[in-house]
Structures are given as structure tokens and as C-alpha cells.
Amino acid sequence: MSDIFMVGPDSRGGITSVIKLYLKSELKNRIKFISSYTDGNIFLTMYNFLFFLIKFSWNLLFNHKIKIVHAHSASKGSFIRKAIVLCISKFFNKKVILHIHGAGFNVFYDNSNIFMKNFISIILDKADVILVLSEQWKSDISKKCTNKNIVVLYNPIIIKNNYSDKNIQNGVEIVSLGRIGKRKGSYDIIKAAKILKARCINNVKIKLFGDGEVEKAQKIINENGLEYIISVSNWISYEEKDNVLKNSHIYLLPSYHEGLPMSILEACAFGLPVISTPVGGIPEFIKDGINGFLVNPGDYKTLAEKIEFLSGNINLINKMGHENFYLASEKFALEKITEKLNAIYNGI
Numbered sequence: 001m002s003d004i005f006m007v008g009p010d011s012r013g014g015i016t017s018v019i020k021l022y023l024k025s026e027l028k029n030r031i032k033f034i035s036s037y038t039d040g041n042i043f044l045t046m047y048n049f050l051f052f053l054i055k056f057s058w059n060l061l062f063n064h065k066i067k068i069v070h071a072h073s074a075s076k077g078s079f080i081r082k083a084i085v086l087c088i089s090k091f092f093n094k095k096v097i098l099h100i101h102g103a104g105f106n107v108f109y110d111n112s113n114i115f116m117k118n119f120i121s122i123i124l125d126k127a128d129v130i131l132v133l134s135e136q137w138k139s140d141i142s143k144k145c146t147n148k149n150i151v152v153l154y155n156p157i158i159i160k161n162n163y164s165d166k167n168i169q170n171g172v173e174i175v176s177l178g179r180i181g182k183r184k185g186s187y188d189i190i191k192a193a194k195i196l197k198a199r200c201i202n203n204v205k206i207k208l209f210g211d212g213e214v215e216k217a218q219k220i221i222n223e224n225g226l227e228y229i230i231s232v233s234n235w236i237s238y239e240e241k242d243n244v245l246k247n248s249h250i251y252l253l254p255s256y257h258e259g260l261p262m263s264i265l266e267a268c269a270f271g272l273p274v275i276s277t278p279v280g281g282i283p284e285f286i287k288d289g290i291n292g293f294l295v296n297p298g299d300y301k302t303l304a305e306k307i308e309f310l311s312g313n314i315n316l317i318n319k320m321g322h323e324n325f326y327l328a329s330e331k332f333a334l335e336k337i338t339e340k341l342n343a344i345y346n347g348i
Contacts, residue, residue, distance in 0.1 A: 185253065203311060
């Protein structure tokens with residue numbers, strides 16, 4: 001019997017990936033999911049949200065088995081939508097779990113006026129439990145409200161296969177998944193590729209997959225004659241993503257803001273060393289020189305150095321890859337995360 005009403009987006013991106021994993025897990029019989037957001041223009045988004053509110057309220061009114069509303073939120077418009085969800089849920093006397101995913105939540109809060117900051121704090125305080133992705137996010141959110149029920153729950157992943165050593169006979173495949181743009185460090189990757197070209201590093205192929213500023217990134221690549229070292233493609237399916245990760249050697253995500261990126265966890269599950277940045281929850285798990293490298297956001301010169309160094313060291317690639325596979329299995333396996341989430345449900 002479904003006693004948990006889960007609310008969140010049904011679109012591309014990490015939050016949807018997390019929700020789909022929960023819906024496949026041992027919790028699936030407890031959860032009734034309803035989408036509050038789908039990709040589209042602003043008019044379609046508003047129409048879908050209004051339709052969602054009707055369905056959501058109808059269920060809370062007539063489905064008395066529902067005890068808890070679990071709302072997945074990012075920042076900006078996503079947070080406003082979940083604030084409305086929270087208020088409606090409280091009107092119907094339901095417990096509410098507010099699950100904060102947004103990489104840009106701190107920026108959203110810091111750039112808001114005093115009225116919006118107060119509104120954000122009020123909504124955070126109204127939640128029965130706030131779920132966050134890392135200890136750093138727990139610290140950040142605790143400074144924005146008086147709510148003491150802030151719990152760290154890592155994103156889950158499915159461990160699909162055992163770790164096996166890689167070889168680089170045919171060159172090093174480096175992959176980056178996510179929205180193409182400044183926040184994910186896409187243009188820093190292109191700048192790093194330009195340095196690698198100048199240094200005549202010919203054994204590396206960097207592949208970017210995602211939505212966003214795909215055409216802009218491709219134009220910069222073409223203008224700099226980098227086609228042989230770096231490519232950019234649109235978003236790929238889950239099945240294609242698994243195949244890409246399986247056949248890659250290194251994962252790259254030099255983001256400026258993050259929570260705990262699903263793509264990094266997925267890369268760890270496939271035994272890839274990670275080159276990323278010390279933002280959000282990333283440095284809690286990616287330890288510089290142990291299972292990857294951390295460079296400061298925007299430091300594309302050091303990024304190029306780390307790519308060059310790691311690409312030329314297959315033993316280090318395999319050592320770091322083994323560390324990440326073990327990390328993924330121990331910390332982020334779906335079964336372990338759902339066990340903790342189930343305990344949270346039962347606790348409230």
C-alpha cells in the first residue's frame with residue numbers, strides 16, 4: 001500500500017534519475033509518484049504544474065493511506081513549486097520531507113532579496129525532515145533555518161558489474177555528462193583540450209554529452225580545430241550512458257557549483273577515476289591523488305595538467321578506478337540508501 005507521496009520532476013537530469021531508482025527499489029510499493037515538472041516552454045510548464053496541483057490536492061483529499069509527502073527540490077522555480085506543495089500538504093495534515101538537490105541553492109539564496117530569504121527560511125522550517133546530499137550541504141542549509149531535522153542521504157546508484165582493469169592500447173577515452181554550459185565547466189574542458197593540442201597529446205579523446213549550449217560549444221571546438229581531441233553530443237539514453245561509461249577510462253566534471261552529482265557516482269560505479277572540483281559534496285568522496293584529482297573551478301591549466309598526467313598512467317587509472325568502485329559499492333549502493341530512507345519514513 002502506498003503511504004508515501006513522492007513529488008518531483010520527470011525530465012532529464014540527476015533528480016529524475018534518483019526518483020526512478022527509488023521507484024525501482026524495494027520501496028516501490030510504498031511510493032506513489034506524481035510529476036510536478038516536465039521539460040518545455042514556460043507556458044507548458046505552468047499548465048503542467050497547475051494540472052499537477054489539482055491531481056495532488058485530489059489525492060491528498062481522498063487517499064487517506066498517504067501519510068508522508070516526499071518532495072524533491074532544486075532551487076529557484078523548483079523550490080517555489082515545492083513550497084506550494086509543502087503548504088498544501090500541511091493543510092491536509094501530512095508529514096513533509098523536503099529533499100534538497102539543487103547545486104545552485106546557495107547561490108539562489110545569496111542572490112535573493114530579504115523577503116525571499118525569509119520565505120526560504122520559513123519553508124525550510126516547516127518541513128518535518130530536510131534531506132541533503134552531503135555533510136557540507138547539511139552545514140549550509142542549517143545556516144538558513146532553525147530546523148534541526150536535517151539528515152544527510154546520499155544519492156543512490158545501481159552497481160551493475162564488477163570492477164575490471166582497463167588498458168589504453170587504443171587511447172584514453174574521457175567522458176563528461178551533464179548540461180553543457182559554464183556551471184558544469186564545459187568551456188574549461190574545451191580550454192584544457194586546446195592546451196593538450198598544443199602539447200601534442202594525441203592519445204586522448206574527450207567526449208561531452210548533454211543538453212544546454214551544445215551548438216555554442218561545438219562552434220568553439222570547430223573554431224579552434226579541436227575536433228580530433230574533443231567532441232560534444234546531445235543527451236544520451238540511460239542504456240547508451242552505461243555503455244559510454246563502461247568503455248571510458250576517466251570521468252571529468254569541473255563544475256562551479258554542485259550538490260552530489262549523480263554522474264560522478266555513476267562513474268565511480270563503473271570504476272572510473274574522477275577529475276572534478278572541490279565544490280558541494282564532491283570533496284567528501286573524491287580525495288585528491290587517491291581516487292581522482294580536484295582542481296579549482298575555472299583553473300583550466302591545472303585541469304589540462306591532470307588530464308595529461310592521468311592519461312599517461314594506466315596503473316594509476318586502475319588504482320583510482322578500483323578505489324571508486326569500492327566507494328560506490330560501500331556508500332551509494334541502492335539497497336543501502338533505500339534502507340536508510342525507509343528508516344526515515346518510519347521515523348516520522
